[in-house]
Amino acid sequence: EAGVTQFPSHSVIEKGQTVTLRCDPISGHDNLYWYRRVMGKEIKFLLHFVKESKQDESGMPNNRFLAERTGGTYSTLKVQPAELEDSGVYFCASSQIAGGPDTQYFGPGTRLTVL
């Protein structure tokens, strides 16, 4: 069974440009999460999809970030325009059940560098 995949693995862009990150969850997982780790900080929650619906987007830093999950399969996270403080590693995770003991499986992450 394929795990969570993310694309690209690395992205280097200039301030003001747009970047789109993609996440393909494990097949059959309705729940998809985006997290971010900024250097020196802990991994922080950004948002949670259940199928194609946004269940919780309380962790999104501002309106420069837009996440979509059309059709309830893969998800994209777009940053427009990117700022220096957006640099970090963006992780995607998926799970079958949102609450309780369900395991979240993480992808390898996308390392974003904004110059």
Next chain:
Amino acid sequence: QKEVEQNSGPLSVPEGAIASLNCTYSDRGSQSFFWYRQYSGKSPELIMSIYSNGDKEDGRFTAQLNKASQYVSLLIRDSQPSDSATYLCAVKGGYGGSQGNLIFGKGTKLSVKP
């Protein structure tokens, strides 16, 4: 603000010793507790989960939970150099708000010396 605290380390232990990793959390309503291992440049990988007070053993790993003290720990017996990684404590499921997302600590870097 819900927080999870861990000593950043590095924690250095000799091969064969017991490594003890600790974590405290602020949200008394938290229900689920996880330990993830992350090798440098790789994704976090779940190694243990625990939901009830007490100990849970899986091979060389033992997770301990004390909800009254808001404390969770991970013991690694017979530590191997391949256990060298950053260990992330994560908590989920406080009352109110989303019960799906994980709240992570900054992680403890473990180094097992041959």
